Amino acid sequence: xxxxxxxxxxxxxxxxxxxxxxxxxxxxxxxxxxxxxxxxxxxxxxxxxxxxxxxxxxxxxxxxxxxxxxxxxxxxxxxxxxxxxxxxxxxxxxxxxxxxxxxxxxxxxxxxxxxxxxxxxxxxxxxxxxxxxxxxxxxxxxxxxxxxxxxxxxxxxxxxxxxxxxxxxxxxxxxxxxxxxxxxxxxxxxx
Numbered sequence: 525x526x527x528x529x530x531x532x533x534x535x536x537x538x539x540x541x542x543x544x545x546x547x548x549x550x551x552x553x554x555x556x557x558x559x560x561x562x563x564x565x566x567x568x569x570x571x572x573x574x575x576x577x578x579x580x581x582x583x584x585x586x587x588x589x590x591x592x593x594x595x596x597x598x599x600x601x602x603x604x605x606x607x608x609x610x611x612x613x614x615x616x617x618x619x620x621x622x623x624x625x626x627x628x629x630x631x632x633x634x635x636x637x638x639x640x641x642x643x644x645x646x647x648x649x650x651x652x653x654x655x656x657x658x659x660x661x662x663x664x665x666x667x668x669x670x671x672x673x674x675x676x677x678x679x680x681x682x683x684x685x686x687x688x689x690x691x692x693x694x695x696x697x698x699x700x701x702x703x704x705x706x707x708x709x710x711x712x713x714x715x
Contacts, residue, residue: 533571536561541582545628548635549579549643580646586628587650590614591657603664604714607679608707615686615699627687629654634688655680667714675713682706 543560544552554575558565561578572578593613597606614627625631632647659676663669686699 531561531563531567531571536563536571537578537581537585540578541585541628544579544582545586545625545631548631549640550635576643579643583629583632583643583647583650587653590627590629590654594654594657594661598661598664603661604707604710607658607661607710608703611683611686611703611706612700615690615703616696624690624693626691627684630684630687651680651684654683658683662714665714671713675710679706679710 539560539562540557543556547556552575554565554568557575557578558568561568563571568574568578572581594606594610597609597613600606601609629647629651633644633651636644636647655676658679659672662672662675662679665672667675682702686702689702690699
C-alpha cells in the first residue's frame with residue numbers, strides 16, 4: 525500500500541512554479557526544487573516522478589491560470605475589453621513584480637527550443653490553448669472564424685513579444701503604451 529502524501533501538493537506545486545518561472549528549467553537544481561517545495565527528494569519522486577514531472581505540472585498550472593484570467597475578464601467585460609484586461613493584468617505592477625519574469629510558457633519555448641523538443645512542444649501546446657482563448661473572445665465580437673483566427677494569431681505574437689520585452693525590465697508605462705497601440709490596431713481591424 526502506498527504511503528499518503530505528507531505535504532500539501534497545491535502549496536508545493538505553487539512553490540515549484542514560482543521557482544521555475546523565475547529561474548527556468550535548466551537553472552533549477554533538484555536541491556533548489558526540494559528546498560523551495562519544502563519536501564524531500566523521495567516525496568518529490570513519489571508524487572511527481574522527477575524534476576521534469578514537476579515542471580510539466582507547473583507548465584499546465586501556469587497555462588490554466590492564464591486562461592482563467594481571461595475567463596474571469598470575459599465574465600465581467602465585453603470581448604475586446606476582456607482581452608485588454610488580460611494584457612493589462614498580466615503585465616502590471618499589481619502582478620507582484622512577477623510580470624518582469626515574462627511568461628513561463630514563452631520562457632520555456634525560448635529555453636528548450638533545439639535542446640528539449642518534448643518540453644518545448646508541451647509549452648507550445650499550452651500557448652496554443654491561450655491563443656484559442658483569444659480566438660474565442662474575438663469570435664464573440666461577431667467577426668468571422670477566419671478573421672478571429674488571424675487576429676488571435678496576431679495577439680499571440682504581441683503577447684509573446686510583450687512577455688520577452690518584460691524581461692528587459694522596461695517601465696510598466698512602456699508596456700501599457702504597446703497594449704494601447706495593439707488594441708487600436710485590433711479595433712481598426714474589426715471595424
